[in-house]
Amino acid sequence: MVLDIHALFLRHAKEISNTLRRRGVTADNAADLTQETFLRLLSADSHAEVHHANPRALLHRIARNLRIDQQRRERLVLKDDLADEAFAAISDDKPLPETIVIDRQRLAIVTAALADLPDRTRQAFQMHRLGERTISEIAQELGLSTTRTWTLIREAYLHVRARLHEKA
Structure with a gap:
């Protein structure tokens, strides 16, 4: 069974994006993850996954896994919320x-x-x-x-x- 990626995108992209949004992903991030989901599906062309009986379920699984990977990466990154004054103090325009x-x-x-x-x-x-x-x-x-x-x-x-x- 060969998948029509264009038709799948038209049919399921909005649904995947909305599902990601309901799980706390920002709109921009959800759009990126949705595109990445379809890119993964395209790159899996030679794998057995492409011949999946339920392409909708496969797309949701890929999107979920991408979100999990993203959450793992975010946990590794140290973040520090800075006030505008503190952030401005980091950048020094003076020459060395x-x-x-x-x-x-x-x-x-x-x-x-x-x-x-x-x-x-x-x-x-x-x-x-x-x-x-x-x-x-x-x-x-x-x-x-x-x-x-x-x-x-x-x-x-x-x-x-x-x-x-x-x-x-």
Whole structure:
């Protein structure tokens, strides 16, 4: 006897979900367990269970066993109810001390690398990166072409990047 999984799902899914709900399972969890029940039935295709005379009973047995397995797993997990303040205190957005030290070292390297650049290159880079100005605005202010301005900014980026990689 070959089971029509689609027809079984349409006929029994709601009933299985409701049975699980009556046994204290949340709606989302019941939906998950119901789907898992039908997946188990699909994966048991080669087993003798699939040729069960009463597929409804088989589905309920699978669902019950899945719920029992879930309860066993839940008992093993330690849970602790925390107040919102205590939960917020767990997460610390501050960077680690090591991160602060590394960031400061990198900032010092970037500052030194910028000091090494010619004035016009440094100025174009700072206007672009720190001043958030467009290349055409910078070119107009410095009296350069946009191509030359982009070349200066690119050179600055490459120089800073190279210095950072030297120290890494």
